[in-house]
Amino acid sequence: MGINTTEQTEKQRREIFLYIKNYIIKNKLKANDPLPSENTLAKRFGVNRNTVRSALTVLKVQGLIYSKKGKGFFVMERPKQMLFVQDASLGFSEMLDQAEVEYSSTLLSIISRTASKQEQAYLKLKPEDEVYVLKQLREVAGIKLALCYSVIPKDMLPGAEKRISGFSGTNQIFMELYGYEHPVCVKTLIGAQCADSETVRQLEIPDSIPIIRQENIYHLPNGKPIEFFVIKARADLFSIQLNFDKNNNGGTKK
Amino acid sequence: MGINTTEQTEKQRREIFLYIKNYIIKNKLKANDPLPSENTLAKRFGVNRNTVRSALTVLKVQGLIYSKKGKGFFVMERPKQMLFVQDASLGFSEMLDQAEVEYSSTLLSIISRTASKQEQAYLKLKPEDEVYVLKQLREVAGIKLALCYSVIPKDMLPGAEKRISGFSGTNQIFMELYGYEHPVCVKTLIGAQCADSETVRQLEIPDSIPIIRQENIYHLPNGKPIEFFVIKARADLFSIQLNFDKNNNGGTKK
C-alpha cells in the first residue's frame, strides 16, 4: 500500500495505543520493564515509524511509559496511593507520623524577603515586614512526595539561619528551638494544578502528574499567626482525608 | 536548506511554541480569538508544517489553545478560580448556595445496581444490597463545573425513579420528598486525578485540566448511612476551603 488508500482518518494510532496497553497487562510487565522498539512496532503493524511514535507520545503524556534515548521505551512505575488524615491540630510532619510511614525532610533553601500581599493578609503583617521562606523536599517511603514552602514572620524566628539544623519540620523548630506552643491550623485551602517546572524537577516526575496544592495558615494558641505553609504534593500518591465524626458542630444549617 | 544541515536537535519547535505564547500576549488576544494558520506559521518560520503542528500540539495539551477542523486554532478561555467553603453540615448544593453563585443541576442518568465493595463498606450494606446511582452535571455561573455521582441505598428511596423531578440536589430529595433529616458529612476524601474520558466529554474540557475528586460519606443524624457522594470538578475553577476557627477541638496531640 504505497499511498494512503482507505479509512486512514479514524486513526490506526489508537490501535497501537491499545496494543501497548494490553501488551503491558498480558505480559504482566512491571515498572521499568522494556517495551518493543519503535521499528519493531512499525513493522508489526505495517505502518510508518512516525505513526508508532504518535501513539507512544500519547502513552508518555499519560505517564504510562517513559523513554531513554538510545535505549528504548519502558513501563513507568505507578506507586500506590497514600492517604493522609487531616486535622486542625496536626502539622504536616505529624500527619506523616500518624500515617506511620517512613519519611524525611530536606531543607532545600532558606531565604528572607518582604512579605507578599497575600502573605501580609494571612500572617497579619505590614508591607515592610520581612519573612523567612523555607523550601523543603519531603520524601515518604523513599519517594519524593512533596515540595513544601513555609513562610514565617522573621521576628518570630530571630537568627533562624544559624540556629536551624537537623531540620525535620517547622513545628519542631517552633517548639523545641523557640519554645512556642503547638501551632494550630485555622484555615486550609485545597486545590489542584498542573505540575510547574520546579515541581517536576524536584520531585522527578513527568509533567502529566497532577499536583495537589494545600495552603495552611497556622496560628499559635494565643491567636498570633506564625506560619503560612504550602504543600505541593503528587496527586497520584497523596490524598487527604477529613473526619467530621468527632467534632460535629451540630449542623447549623443557614 | 534542502536537507537537515545544522543544529536541528535542540528544537526549533520551542521557538514556535514561544512565538505563539508571545503572540497571544502582545496582540492581547482574548478567549476564542483566532491564531495564524499552520501554513502561515510554517512559511513565516521557513519550516515544515509538521514542525509547526508539533509545537501547536504542546500548546493544546497545555490547554492554552484549541482547534476546530476546517476553521483554525483559537485561544482557550481561562476562567477565574472559584472558592468553596467546606463544612460538615453542608451538602454540595448548599455549599454553592453559600458561595452565592448561580448554579444548576442536571440529572444525566439514574440507574440501580448492586453495591461495590467500597460502597458496601461506606454505606454499611450487604453484598446483595442494591443502590441507586444518580449522575449529575453541575453548572456554575454558566460553566460546566463538575460531574457528581450519588450512590444511595435503594431501600432509602422507595420508587425513586418515578418520584424524582425538578431535581436540584439529593439533599432536596432526602428532605422534601422523603422527609429525612438533613444529612451530615462524616468523612471527606480529597484527591486529584487526570480527567477521564467521560469527564472530558461531559464538562467539555481539554484533558490537560486536572480534576479534583472529592468523596463524601453522608449519614443521617441517627447514624444511618444515606449517601456516598463523589464530586469530580475542574481544578482550574474549583478549590476547597476549610475553616478550623470555630470547632477547634483543643489540639489533642497524640
Next chain:
DNA sequence: AAGTGGTCTAGACCACAAC
C-alpha cells in the same frame, strides 16, 4: 557498527468549513 529514540522535511489524502 548496529540499534534506539528525537527531530525534521516533503508530500499525500482526508474531513470539514467558508465562499
Next chain:
DNA sequence: TTGTGGTCTAGACCACTTT
C-alpha cells in the same frame, strides 16, 4: 473551489547506547 486542521508515509540526520 480554496483553505483549514487531522492523519499518515517515506526518508533523512542527529545523539546516545550497546556490542
